[in-house]
Amino acid sequence: MSPRRFPFTRETALLVLAYLYVPVAVLIVYSFNANRTATVWTHASVDWYGRILVNPSIQAAAWNSLVIAVCAATAATVLALLAALATRRAFLGRGASEAVLNMPLILPEIVVAVATLILFVSLGVKLGLGAMVAAHTAFCIPFAYLPIRARLEGISGTYEEAAHDLYANRVRTFRRVTMPLLWPGVMAGFTLAFVTSLDDFLTSFFLAGPGMTTLPVYIFSAIRAGISPEINAISAVMLVVSVLLVSLSFFLGRLRR
């Protein structure tokens, strides 16, 4: 016999799912709407997808988003890898170190964004791509750190002892055993950091400087001029990319050792 179920479990689950995903579904459906007014449905079309592909300001914004995400995710992953290796063994202040590393997950982003803006301005740092990469790197670190750390904990220290026993010194052991076993975690961390940077709006908005946009910043400014089907189309593309990357990260994190 199947275990007793609470009544209306299925109905409740469906309601919650609808609550979560109806807005997104509407957005995607309307991105295929031929009508210029985004809220009135006429007939299906992929025109808007074609338009965003040839729109030069969208292309520039997408390119900026991509450059920032690649740079910030790479830097964050390297730092997170070093941090994960450094906090591997127990030491006094290990808990505190991890709390500090994961702080960006808890701090209100608006506060950090404003603080960074004030700091950069008072130091005379030029706003724009460089400033954005620096700020993105900082808040991407915990997203890269967590999967790497989880993977590292799953690797038994016996493998490294075995490598030492088979005449590999510390550097060789890291290259031939630790790093290959850690690699799926590193890739998962990179992907998660990449998506986090790609989707960021607040920090980018504050640090963009004149004439500089990323995709989320572009969407925000475009929407002030009115909701257009073009916005729906870009949003749908971003959604698909994000979901794909997060799935990839999840898959990499669970990869068999």
Add this chain to the structure above:
Amino acid sequence: MTQVPPSPAVSIRTVSKSFGKGIYAFRVLDDVSLDIGRREFFTLLGPSGCGKTTLLRLIAGFETADSGAIAIEGEDVTARPPFHRPVNTVFQSYALFPHLTVEQNVAFALEEQGMARDAIRRRVGEALEMMRMGAFARRRPAELSGGQQQRVALARALAPRPRVLLLDEPLSALDLKLRKEMQIELKMLQEEAGITFLFVTHDQEEALTLSDRVAVMQSGRILQMGSPREIYEAPTHRFVADFIGDINLLDGEALPGGGVRLDSGTVLPAAHAASGRVTVAIRPERARLVPAGTGALEATLVHSAYLGTAMLHKLELPVGGTFLLRQSDPAEAAPEAGRRVGLSLPGEALRVLAQ
């Protein structure tokens, strides 16, 4: 002309090791010294927590001793890291690299030693053939059974031809039948390869079957070291007698000039050079059942178990406590449970142990 005897394969001098600090410090090894001869199959035997694995890890170089010295074939290795010691280890968990194939695992050490490609290929082939794993060269460890992984672990540790092979409870993960097979195979392998084996186990039967010499450890010390026969038949400590096989232990007082007066008042004619409180030990197979009133001790038969090759009788002593007796011919008539019987205890089978 005098010949200098070769230095022992492993020489351990007054090694001590503690874990933890201050009041939490726990002494795992307490002033241990021992020599392991070349080509010897030497076993460290003891219950968990006795320090046997720590001693193996000190020889491998995974731990450093607080004091004392370790030499391998005469060379002091005390301060050397594991990758500069001519020993290899078979781990309890095997620790095969999951991202490498069987042959890449076996080749690992040879590559680190900088051996030429052709020589590596030949040596890997030989090692896998010796363990009858040649057909599995391209597999990953996850695709192998426990017994097959065990063979690969052995091939990997033997391929670099170490001076000493360290085996840390390598058979404990195998089921009983496979374990028995591997025991025989290990022994043959050791004779064939001509390498010193240092084997760590808590299984006394395994230790007796395989070893040339056994060291019985308890609480970080070696209590007794000797051949399996010596350890079994002439234990020098109560703990050793109790840990190895079944034994009956009878407490009493040593009489000057020989003999022991048991707490029940009976005097046993056991030879000894002790004084004060002692324990008389006798193996179940050395005592014999005799008619009541004619033996050294009286007892009541509680239960008899048929073992196929023998009968095992459980008896109750009048002063309390049980006595095990193994009757080697199961066809021989045995008394019924509840009957009073006599126990014949031959003097040469009695061991007197200080308490």
